[in-house]
Amino acid sequence: MEFFLHILISGIATGAIYSLIAVGYSITFSTMQILNFALGMWVMIGGMLTLTFNVMFGLDLAVTLLALIVVMILLGIVGERVSVHPFFRAGSDVWVMSTLAVGFLFINVAELIWGRNPEPVPPFFGDGIIAVGAFAIFPQQLLVIVSALVIFLALHLFYYRTLLGKAFRATAHSSEVTSLMGINTRLICVLSYVITSVLAGVAGFIIVPITFAEAQMGTVLGLKAFAIAIIAGLGAPRGILVCGIAYGALEGLASGYFYTGIRDILGFSLMILVLFLRPEGLFGTPSSERA
Amino acid sequence: MIPPAAVRAAWPLLLLLLAAMPLVTPGSYFQFMLILVFIHAVVAIGLNILTGYSGLFSLGHAALMAMGAYTSALVSKGLAAVPVLAATGFHVWIGMIAGTVAAAAFGAVLAAPSLRLKGPYLAMVTVAFGWVVWKILLEWVEVTGGELGITAIPKANIGPLVLTTSYFYYFALAAVVLAMVFQRNLIRSAYGRRLLAVRHSEIAAASVGINVYGVKVKVFVISAALAGVGGALFAHQQNFVNPDNFQFFSSVFFLLAVLFGGAGTLIGPVIGAAVLTLLPELLHGFDRIRLIVYGVFILATLYFQPNGVAGFLRLKVTTLPGLRREETPAPAAAIEGLRLDRSAAPETDALLEVRSLTKTFGGLTALKDVSLKLAPGRVHAVIGPNGAGKTTLINLLSGFYRPDAGEIRIEGRPADIRSMHGAAGLGIARTFQTIKLFGDLTVIENVMVAFERHAAPRLWDSVGRTARGQREEGRRMREAEALIAFVGLGDYGMTPASALSYGHRRLLEIARALAVRPRILLLDEPAAGLVAEEIDALRRLIRSLCEAGIAIILVEHRMELVTAISDEVTVIDYGEIIAHGEPGAIQRDRRVIEAYLGSANGNAQD
Numbered sequence: 001m002e003f004f005l006h007i008l009i010s011g012i013a014t015g016a017i018y019s020l021i022a023v024g025y026s027i028t029f030s031t032m033q034i035l036n037f038a039l040g041m042w043v044m045i046g047g048m049l050t051l052t053f054n055v056m057f058g059l060d061l062a063v064t065l066l067a068l069i070v071v072m073i074l075l076g077i078v079g080e081r082v083s084v085h086p087f088f089r090a091g092s093d094v095w096v097m098s099t100l101a102v103g104f105l106f107i108n109v110a111e112l113i114w115g116r117n118p119e120p121v122p123p124f125f126g127d128g129i130i131a132v133g134a135f136a137i138f139p140q141q142l143l144v145i146v147s148a149l150v151i152f153l154a155l156h157l158f159y160y161r162t163l164l165g166k167a168f169r170a171t172a173h174s175s176e177v178t179s180l181m182g183i184n185t186r187l188i189c190v191l192s193y194v195i196t197s198v199l200a201g202v203a204g205f206i207i208v209p210i211t212f213a214e215a216q217m218g219t220v221l222g223l224k225a226f227a228i229a230i231i232a233g234l235g236a237p238r239g240i241l242v243c244g245i246a247y248g249a250l251e252g253l254a255s256g257y258f259y260t261g262i263r264d265i266l267g268f269s270l271m272i273l274v275l276f277l278r279p280e281g282l283f284g285t286p287s288s289e290r291a
Numbered sequence: 292m293i294p295p296a297a298v299r300a301a302w303p304l305l306l307l308l309l310a311a312m313p314l315v316t317p318g319s320y321f322q323f324m325l326i327l328v329f330i331h332a333v334v335a336i337g338l339n340i341l342t343g344y345s346g347l348f349s350l351g352h353a354a355l356m357a358m359g360a361y362t363s364a365l366v367s368k369g370l371a372a373v374p375v376l377a378a379t380g381f382h383v384w385i386g387m388i389a390g391t392v393a394a395a396a397f398g399a400v401l402a403a404p405s406l407r408l409k410g411p412y413l414a415m416v417t418v419a420f421g422w423v424v425w426k427i428l429l430e431w432v433e434v435t436g437g438e439l440g441i442t443a444i445p446k447a448n449i450g451p452l453v454l455t456t457s458y459f460y461y462f463a464l465a466a467v468v469l470a471m472v473f474q475r476n477l478i479r480s481a482y483g484r485r486l487l488a489v490r491h492s493e494i495a496a497a498s499v500g501i502n503v504y505g506v507k508v509k510v511f512v513i514s515a516a517l518a519g520v521g522g523a524l525f526a527h528q529q530n531f532v533n534p535d536n537f538q539f540f541s542s543v544f545f546l547l548a549v550l551f552g553g554a555g556t557l558i559g560p561v562i563g564a565a566v567l568t569l570l571p572e573l574l575h576g577f578d579r580i581r582l583i584v585y586g587v588f589i590l591a592t593l594y595f596q597p598n599g600v601a602g603f604l605r606l607k608v609t610t611l612p613g614l615r616r617e618e619t620p621a622p623a624a625a626i627e628g629l630r631l632d633r634s635a636a637p638e639t640d641a642l643l644e645v646r647s648l649t650k651t652f653g654g655l656t657a658l659k660d661v662s663l664k665l666a667p668g669r670v671h672a673v674i675g676p677n678g679a680g681k682t683t684l685i686n687l688l689s690g691f692y693r694p695d696a697g698e699i700r701i702e703g704r705p706a707d708i709r710s711m712h713g714a715a716g717l718g719i720a721r722t723f724q725t726i727k728l729f730g731d732l733t734v735i736e737n738v739m740v741a742f743e744r745h746a747a748p749r750l751w752d753s754v755g756r757t758a759r760g761q762r763e764e765g766r767r768m769r770e771a772e773a774l775i776a777f778v779g780l781g782d783y784g785m786t787p788a789s790a791l792s793y794g795h796r797r798l799l800e801i802a803r804a805l806a807v808r809p810r811i812l813l814l815d816e817p818a819a820g821l822v823a824e825e826i827d828a829l830r831r832l833i834r835s836l837c838e839a840g841i842a843i844i845l846v847e848h849r850m851e852l853v854t855a856i857s858d859e860v861t862v863i864d865y866g867e868i869i870a871h872g873e874p875g876a877i878q879r880d881r882r883v884i885e886a887y888l889g890s891a892n893g894n895a896q897d
Contacts, residue, residue: 093348100543103586105587108583112579223415268419272400276407
């Protein structure tokens with residue numbers, strides 16, 4: 001029972017991170033029909049910046065987070081300008097390559113700056129265990145789960161309670177009409193890209209004590225998050241939260257009780273299966289286009 | 292621009308040079324590197340057919356290559372135990388075929404689900420696939436040998452002749468040449484025309500009867516098979532394979548080779564493969580900055596030269612290789628070709644019957660309970676204010692949407708229209724309100740692509756340039772020439788569609804729809820944007836189509852055209868039929884006048 005709970009909780013924590021990255025794909029995909037193909041590499045940058053600011057410079061956690069967010073905003077603006085805007089034409093898939101190219105630059109630059117060896121980052125609130133009966137959780141895991149929930153709640157409030165959020169949803173519905181209504185859709189596009197990179201950076205921040213900081217730390221995270229976005233449906237943020245956590249739990253249990261090798265194959269097989277049976281995702285609605 | 296004659300002359304020279312290579316420097320490192328270039332070029336050519344000509348991304352070609360390499364290695368090692376096979380060399384050839392088939396099969400498994408939706412699904416699924424394959428190669432030690440991979444893979448032999456590096460060089464060179472011929476024949480054919488059409492406009496391609504999804508899955512399988520060939524070659528050249536050979540970055544390598552060399556050009560992938568394979572040899576410490584170089588290369592290519600190196604050469608893409616020109620029938624013959632065989636069809640007054648058709652989008656009812664009938668050789672105009680649901684009706688009849696309720700019957704039988712290409716297959720062709728031509732293709736190619744229903748291209752006829760394929764291609768060309776002459780575009784056959792004037796584009800769309808040999812033709816505002824003389828010509832054109840027995844649904848705002856040629860008129864407003872009758876009566880109908888000019892409470896909804 002204790003083992004079961006332990007791997008379940010750690011699975012849920014991993015799943016929360018997957019959701020956080022996956023919702024990033026969803027944000028830009030719904031506003032611009034593009035997504036950052038190298039989002040995992042942006043997560044890695046978040047982790048590396050945490051290593052630099054917190055461990056190397058010895059900055060306070062809050063300051064680290066703030067500095068990290070500033071850097072991610074700047075990178076987001078530059079990234080959008082370099083790899084999305086020039087190639088933003090209806091029906092063109094060139095952004096697949098250009099966003100990936102930026103990811104390559106990130107990995108290689110990270111290797112040159114921080115080296116190729118994994119560097120540990122200490123857990124933010126120590127490594128004691130919070131235990132209530134059979135229920136035991138590391139503080140970092142708790143932090144991961146709580147932050148993910150808070151961020152999702154904030155996103156929800158943003159989308160449904162603020163005017164800007166409504167503009168986002170309008171752009172997602174029809175960029176052309178929204179633009180005619182006097183909303184700066186260009187700004188919305190940049191903003192959605194920036195929000196996505198900040199989310200990725202924050203995901204890197206909270207997970208780096210669990211994964212260690214290394215140039216490849218985000219690659220697989222990004223891939224799995226994409227699988228989850230597909231399984232839930234790229235246009236269904238709430239579904240992504242549910243699927244991410246369920247997936248993390250499932251993955252944890254599968255590797256705990258069976259064989260760790262099965263873990264990664266599981267997710268991608270599920271993705272292929274969902275694409276086959278319900279291409280719009282478990283929580284998505286089929287879209288209709290116009291001739 | 293390099294004159295085509297120079298290009299043709301350069302080929303034999305280059306081949307001769309490459310063939311002489313091993314004689315000059317036998318067994319050298321450079322020779323080994325060239326073999327690697329050849330192998331990479333085979334994979335890149337396959338990827339170019341997919342990415343360059345069909346517009347689909349794959350970031351998993353290294354994994355497909357791994358399928359070819361590992362399958363071929365395992366099968367040939369297993370078969371080496373059979374003396375007959377080992378002595379003749381068949382163990383390796385069978386292995387290579389098995390590898391190719393395995394890669395193609397995995398290609399199908401990947402493509403079939405991920406191409407169901409538009410968007411980045413295929414690209415990401417291939418990334419995931421590449422990663423899973425790499426993982427399995429590492430973990431499934433009993434079969435794949437894990438990290439160490441498979442060693443002592445048999446060299447290829449032909450009887451007693453073992454293909455050591457010098458001989459294998461020629462084998463690999465032959466493989467590239469074959470792959471290039473394959474690519475050229477595939478692209479410069481009816482099959483390639485179909486790929487270009489799908490890349491340019493999926494909707495327009497579907498409207499002329501092309502099964503877009505099927506075409507995409509097939510081209511992915513073709514591309515995967517070539518990756519498998521490359522993998523098999525690689526295995527028997529190196530004599531060992533391990534997972535490191537087939538990492539994600541190898542997939543990126545191939546995509547970059549295609550982009551950099553020139554996506555959608557015949558020679559591009561070969562140039563790209565050569566440069567990218569040889570470049571690291573020239574750059575000291577390349578490994579340290581490999582991803583930066585890749586990243587910068589990708590971005591720079593996309594910014595400055597989207598057509599890659601081969602783009603500088605400006606080699607023209609055409610799907611029309613020198614066909615023998617035969618007598619082109621006169622335009623009048625085109626209409627004879629379209630004339631419906633009245634004896635075969637049952638005599639009916641309702642070729643098309645629509646019963647209570649309803650379509651809703653979310654809460655909005657775009658079309659409600661619409662019924663109409665259409666007899667052969669008649670024009671049934673559908674008019675109404677903007678947003679009334681006219682185009683929705685055409686979209687339903689042409690299979691773009693599926694109705695929520697109601698029934699479409701053709702010749703008295705219920706027609707199950709599941710897709711646009713399905714509708715075309717039933718003899719329903721359409722034009723579009725916003726013109727959708729294949730802009731890269733010439734006028735005649737635009738029409739030739741639309742013979743799917745009567746002369747769908749077959750892969751082997753295209754690649755093998757068979758007599759039958761050439762014959763059919765000649766027939767397509769003659770019929771297309773007659774059709775474009777018939778609509779009045781006879782002088783523009785070799786003009787790119789994108790260079791036509793607006794009115795001519797409308798005519799070309801009609802010619803293309805006629806190539807489907809429709810029983811029912813749906814015209815969505817064909818006169819929009821035309822000047823008076825052009826409308827006059829259009830009227831005569833529609834008249835002669837009626838005389839050939841084609842039934843026409845005409846959605847149109849230009850009332851002078853509607854009254855001049857319609858046999859009956861249905862008026863819809865807010866998705867419902869508000870009037871139906873002869874043109875003269877409709878013009879006097881009070882409700883129609885209200886719908887158009889607005890009444891006390893109504894503006895035309897848009």
